[in-house]
Amino acid sequence: MPGSSTGDAAPRDLAPESAEDLYHRAPCGYLTTRPDGTVTRVNHTFLAWTGLEEPEVVGRRLVDLLGGGSRIFHETHYAPLLLLQGEVREIAFDVVCADGRRLPVLVNSLVVAGDDGEPLGIRTTVFDATLRHDYEQELLRARKRAEASEAAAREVALTLQRGLLAGGLTGGDGFRVETRYRPAVQSLEVGGDWYDAFALADGRIAVSVGDVVGRGIAAAGAMGQLRSALRALAGSGLGPGPVLDELDAFCARLPEAKLTTVAYAEIDLDDGRVRYATAGHLPPLVVHDEGDVAYLWGGRSTPLAASPRTEPRPEAEVVLRESSRLLLYTDGLIERRARDIDDGFALLAATAARLHDRPVDEMADRLVEELLADEDHRDDVCLLAICLEPR
């Protein structure tokens, strides 16, 4: 009985709750279908949400109440799952309302079987998922934007890197230069390796290969600066040892450049004399026209800006015969976690020897191909091959 107006009225309560009322005035839509999907009973909440009348729902199949894409999904996923598992939860569908509007919903369905285990019908609760759907769409859009943004950032880094490596000589009267770059297989960020070939004022040709520690835009930026600084300092004509000493001083003011390794050589095309020096870098390889090869172990010193130096950096000299090649490379070409470095040296030497009489572009291609055939290289790989040619 409705209570009196005084504060002593008995607390209001729904009990007793009739099954009819529990069914029709539920906070969700509720349907019963036959095993083949024909609706046999539907509650008022579902009708209110969709604007459909009972005769428009009862007697039709659940799949026919759904919008195009949902109809396919109903047949390809929902129905098989239900048949195999006896229930499904949280399936997202679009229900077509009386006014043509699509209502996004989540459904749970339960197969009800008789005592013999055969399905008698399916009970399905329907939850209005409009707001959740909107939120999900927003999240999906945000995720797509983030993925596009990441891809764009990567593109920018690659473009920068390509730009920073441009401008090197590829050949001239008496020489030919081939360069190759292979990024690390599993890395998402650009690396700090470089190659360069440029002319000195007196007509000699300078070549360099370097390796900045780390990855990403910062390493690429430092690489660009070092490559340019080396060009500028080389112009002094002081020779490899002093040039690397000056580069040390430059690096001291550039934190990202600490521990960079460099191999640098100056080649006189007239007499084949090569002056060279390496700062913490793997030794260049000479490949003579007759197939003999030799690593250049002279002129070695510590990486750039490693620690304060008390001695000038050393340099060394070698003479190249005509048609000889000089190879500079970064450690990604031969260093492997699971392989001794000496085996790496031996492999490069043997492969280069075998290719000594191939045209230098083919030699470069095949060196990279064969040395990286194991696909285990975790590091960027840089190769520069300069070949002396008859003038």
Added chain:
Amino acid sequence: MGVVERNNVNVSGPAGGQPMVFSHGFGCDQTMWRHVIPSFADRYRTVAYDHVGFGGSDLAAYDPARYADLQGYADDLLELCAELDLHDVVFVGHSVSAMIGVRAALTEPERFAHLVLVAPSPRYVDDADDGYVGGFSAADIEGLLASLDSNYLGWSSAMAPTIMGNADRPELGDELTNSFCRTDPAIAQQFARVTFLSDSRDDLGQVRPPCLVLQCTDDVIAPDAVGAYVDEHLPRSRLVRLAATGHCPNLSAPAETSAAIDEYLAASA
């Protein structure tokens, strides 16, 4: 990795029996055949497999370039037949796999004794140019792809939302809860595009092995007119209309499905 592992191949039945290869359709895996295969495993060498990217197959073997076309799946099927040395194969393909079988039979017609096409469709999208009714508009297919996105939002937490634990249904085997209908969402999207936007109508006229077309009643994915179209354009085929409704008679009416296949094979012997 071998084909058997890559495609989660399961073989049953007598070693000398005629091979029967079961190929599942979009969305699920070979579990779709679990009520049909036992009817044949006493007499035939039954071979069930999962398409790469589905069920218990090796997801790492999924190559978007290879599977950008149904031919990639047809090639897998032929690799499987070669690997297991199968001849005179009775191919049973459901839904989109029907056309995968058709494609395989164009490449190696002598490999197959019969093609059983369950609820097939050579093209799902209506073609306004020649009046072909596939049953769907291009917008409907985009809606399906959006539906896939909505239903896979929970993928990243390792369980697609359609799979639930069976703690309260101990009578269900473990195998049902782990892989059925679950796949990588990117793979599901591409497979949906490739299959639902494909057009295999021109393939039908060149099929050499005899075919059985099983057409369901009230199948929204492959309606009656489409089954009739397939039957008309196959050079040698029989059309059988099942009383089963919906798109998956192999699950909803396995007895009727098995009986129809049995009857056809007996009559063709």
